[in-house]
Amino acid sequence: CLGLSKSRKPANEDMFDHNGTQTSVAAYFSEKYRRVMYPLMPCLDLGSSGKARLVPMEFCKVKPDQRIRKPTPNQAKDIIKHAAVPPHERLEKTLSHISSISLDTDPTIQAFGLEVAPSMLQVPGRVLPPPHIEYGKGQSLKAKFGKWNLMDVQFFDPKPLINWAVEFLKILMGCLKGCGMTANPPKAIKYDAGNNSAQELMQAAYQQAVGGDPRVPPQLILVVIPRNPSPLYSETKYMSDVKLGVPSQCVVAGKAGIAGPVDDPRARNQYCNNVCMKINAKLGGVNSVIRSEDEDLTAQQKGTYDRAVLRDLSTLVVKRLVSIVWKAPTKALGWFVNKPFMVFGADVTHAAPGSVAPSVAAVVGSLNLSATRYAARIMLQEERAQKASTEGITRMKDAVKELLLDFYRTNNKCKPERLLFYRDGVSEGEFNQVLRHEFPQIREACHELDPTYNPTITFMTVVKRHHTRFYPKSAEESDNGNMVPGTVIDTFVTHPYEFDFYLNSHSGIKGTNKCTHYYVLCDENGFSPDYLQLLTYRMCYSYNRATRSVSIVPAAYYAHQAAFRGRMLLCPEDDSDSDAQSVSSGVSGLSLASIHENLKMTMFYS
Numbered sequence: 001c002l003g004l005s006k007s008r009k010p011a012n013e014d015m016f017d018h019n020g021t022q023t024s025v026a027a028y029f030s031e032k033y034r035r036v037m038y039p040l041m042p043c044l045d046l047g048s049s050g051k052a053r054l055v056p057m058e059f060c061k062v063k064p065d066q067r068i069r070k071p072t073p074n075q076a077k078d079i080i081k082h083a084a085v086p087p088h089e090r091l092e093k094t095l096s097h098i099s100s101i102s103l104d105t106d107p108t109i110q111a112f113g114l115e116v117a118p119s120m121l122q123v124p125g126r127v128l129p130p131p132h133i134e135y136g137k138g139q140s141l142k143a144k145f146g147k148w149n150l151m152d153v154q155f156f157d158p159k160p161l162i163n164w165a166v167e168f169l170k171i172l173m174g175c176l177k178g179c180g181m182t183a184n185p186p187k188a189i190k191y192d193a194g195n196n197s198a199q200e201l202m203q204a205a206y207q208q209a210v211g212g213d214p215r216v217p218p219q220l221i222l223v224v225i226p227r228n229p230s231p232l233y234s235e236t237k238y239m240s241d242v243k244l245g246v247p248s249q250c251v252v253a254g255k256a257g258i259a260g261p262v263d264d265p266r267a268r269n270q271y272c273n274n275v276c277m278k279i280n281a282k283l284g285g286v287n288s289v290i291r292s293e294d295e296d297l298t299a300q301q302k303g304t305y306d307r308a309v310l311r312d313l314s315t316l317v318v319k320r321l322v323s324i325v326w327k328a329p330t331k332a333l334g335w336f337v338n339k340p341f342m343v344f345g346a347d348v349t350h351a352a353p354g355s356v357a358p359s360v361a362a363v364v365g366s367l368n369l370s371a372t373r374y375a376a377r378i379m380l381q382e383e384r385a386q387k388a389s390t391e392g393i394t395r396m397k398d399a400v401k402e403l404l405l406d407f408y409r410t411n412n413k414c415k416p417e418r419l420l421f422y423r424d425g426v427s428e429g430e431f432n433q434v435l436r437h438e439f440p441q442i443r444e445a446c447h448e449l450d451p452t453y454n455p456t457i458t459f460m461t462v463v464k465r466h467h468t469r470f471y472p473k474s475a476e477e478s479d480n481g482n483m484v485p486g487t488v489i490d491t492f493v494t495h496p497y498e499f500d501f502y503l504n505s506h507s508g509i510k511g512t513n514k515c516t517h518y519y520v521l522c523d524e525n526g527f528s529p530d531y532l533q534l535l536t537y538r539m540c541y542s543y544n545r546a547t548r549s550v551s552i553v554p555a556a557y558y559a560h561q562a563a564f565r566g567r568m569l570l571c572p573e574d575d576s577d578s579d580a581q582s583v584s585s586g587v588s589g590l591s592l593a594s595i596h597e598n599l600k601m602t603m604f605y606s
Contacts, residue, residue, distance in 0.1 A: 004231070005043040008197045011056045012039035025054045033059070069352065084511030087481035091471050095119070120471070123493055128486035130549075131290045131538045136180045140291070143541060146485035146507035146549035150273045154180025157286035161279065163187070163209070164220040171257070172222075175272040181280060187218070198235035199243075206244050219283060221248045228252045234568040238593065240604075242569060245596030247282040247604050251275055274545065281373075281544040281603045289370040290538050336525070336535060342407055342416035343371045343539070344400070345555030346393060346438075347424040348381065349563040357570060357590055361393045362562035364555060365403030367410045367601070372542050374558045375406045375601045378566035380592045392430075392437035401445040406601050418525055419455050424462045424556040428519075431461060435521045456524040458532075462556045463517040468493065468502065470515060482513040485549055488533050489515070499523060501533055505540040506551040516552050544606060558606065565605040569593040 007014055011026035018028060026039040036056050044060055047053035071079060085093070095118075103109060103116040130143045136154035158180035164187070176183040187209050202221065209218040221240060225232045233250055240248035251258075255271045277287050343366040351357035359381040364374040377399035393399070407416055421442065426434050439459050446453045470489060472478040479485065483504045490501035499520035504513055518536060520527070527535075536553050543554045550557060570590045595604070 003045050005045045005054050006052065008042050010040040011036055011043050011054075014043050014054060016054070025056060029056055029059065080510075087471055087478075087508075087512045090469070090512045091120075094469075121492065122473070123470075123489055124491060125470070125483070125487050125489045127484055128488060128534055128537045130486060131541055133288045133541055134291045135288050143485075143549060145479050146505070146541075148547050150179070150277070150547050152178075154178075155277075155280050155285055155287045156289050158182070159280055159283035159285035161219055161283065163216060164218050164222065171268065172272050172275065175269070175276045176279070179273070179276045179280065181276070181285075186222070198232045199239050202236060202239040202244065202248075206246065217244075218246055220279060221246055223248055223250050224253050224256070224258055225250050226253050237565065237568055238571075241565070241595055241599060242593045243596070245598035247599065247602065249275060249279055249282065277545055277547075278606055281606045284373065284602060286368070286370065286372045287544050288542065289372060290541055336418060336420070336527075336531075337369060339417040340411070340414050341369070341418040341420065342366050342404070343374075343555050344403070344419065344421040345374070345424065345553070345557070345559035346396070346399075346421070347556060347559040347563045348393060349425075349560070349567055351567075357567075360563050360566040360570075360592065361395070361399075362559045362566060362605075363393070363396065363399035363403065364558045364562055365400070365407065366555070367407055370542070371539060371555070372544065374555065374603060375403055376558065376562040376603075376605055377402055377600075378562055378569070378592065378595065380566075392434045393441075396438045397441035397445045397448075400442050401448060404445065404449060410601070415450075415453060415455070417455050419457045420525070421457065421459045422462050422553050422556045422559075423459065424464075424552070424559060426461045426463070427465065428463070431519065431521055434461070435459065439522055456526075457522065458520065458525045458527060459522040460518055460520040462552050463519065464514060464552065466514075466517055468515065468517070469512060470502070470504070471512075479507050482508040483515075486537055487515075488537075490529055490533070499529065501529065503533060503537060505537050505553075506549050514551075544603070558603070562605040566592060569595075 005014055011029075012024050014025045015022045016025065016028075017023075025043050026036040030036050036058065038056070038058055041057050043054040044057055045052050046055055046060075098116075098118060104118070109116065130146070133141045133143060133148060134156060135141065136156050136158060139153045141148045141153065160182035161176060162182070162184050164184075169186070173183055173185070202223070205221060206218065209221070210216070221244070223232075223236050225236075228250075236248055236250060240246055251271075255268065256275075257268045280287055344363060345365075346361070346363045348359050348361045350359045360378065361381055362376055362378045364376045367373045367375055379393075379395045379399060382394040404416070408414065419442070423434060423438070439457070442457060442459070446455060470483055470487070472481075472483050475481070477484070485505055485507050487504040488501055494500050494502070500518060502515040502517050504515045506513070520532070537549075539553050539555070540549045540551075543550045543557060569592055571593050
């Protein structure tokens, strides 16, 4: 592999141990080969298997006409623009192609007695009602085509931001306060960037923010990066997630209006509102919750209670602060929340083709009864799972056990009695293997905590990589040519006797929508199809980074984000400066740096 050295220091300051003496790369090459002409340039790392091999840039030549495996950001934009075909164009192209290949006269098809219809198959579908999104101070919004606006509303549970480090910002302060967050002015951080690495600057910012009292660390470090994507992002996250144990939030200078005036001030305000949503989630707050048009629940008094307590289901059910008999109607979250429950998501991210880097798995679990706060566990796949990817997540039991303990500690020693598991990243050919390998681990995790602990478990997969497309029959029934959010298809194109359905839960921004295919592999909770479809759809409105419904259930979304964050935290096995997870990673020579203890029950990955 080829890239800049991890420290990004110039060659005359990048030190290594040479025969027991600390020597700079520039001095070594000057003595061994010839004088280094550009000692202030950083070195290139030509190492493999996790071991650094630093070489001054001037000693390297790039071989011409090499294939670029990863497209540049501009190329990626062009690819997306070309692939984002509007629904009516894609439909016309599909029908035109079917007509051009003349399947009705193909001798092989005729020999088997088959006929291919020249038109699309018409299937019935249903549109689920959108929920109301509840914010702070009793404010409620109803989504229109899966979208709503954050303007003039406050977060459902805004967290105060008292001690933080940042370098700019009247507009962000205004947005934080507008969303209901108590935000003290940030501490001004002064430093001379010079040739220091991002990690050194993060450490300096942390020390200045702490001042003379290390018992009061900053709640957040906000970092301005010049562009996105940027190598500074991964370095920043490594320091905040592993070394400092303080959440970090990166903002792009151009979008925030720091690099100069922005073309559209409204876009900057929207950008700052999006940043506020991420900050509140990382601090443990809740941006919004889902409720129905009717009362969220009906209560029958068995003593004295404060009706305001009923607004938070987690307070009512888990903490047992009041004695109430209640039942949630089907238009809200329904019978599933009559008992303490927990929603899980899991995903595995793999390295690019040709890379020897290990696969990284992540499991997330909800910590409150509105299923809006999720803790995460990130782990490397063991070597045997690298070679047989159908084997599933190798350390599922450990992750589930830790997340169950997180729920138990967060909710006043209450155990979830119902578990709902969304497993992403599995193809249809892997359903049986994943079920046989992962489901028993979930049950074992419960029994290891308590031999008598037997929650009911529903285990289902979330499939986006398929080639099925649906189109509305008329423009009046569409959302810019796509199906409207909430459309469910569970007949004709689904399994004749198993439990699966297609759900279009989002509004398409560009191109043709791809429905998510949900497949229930095991259902001990006894969900009806209608109820599970509605529950899954409503949770798609609780994603904490957007004011719109998303295409997959948030639990799976968060698991994907956590696994991707884990890939940023891979480090060499011989890196003595990191507390790394020790698992077999084969020939890669890489291990996974452990998340700081302060962040394990937070949404640091969001």
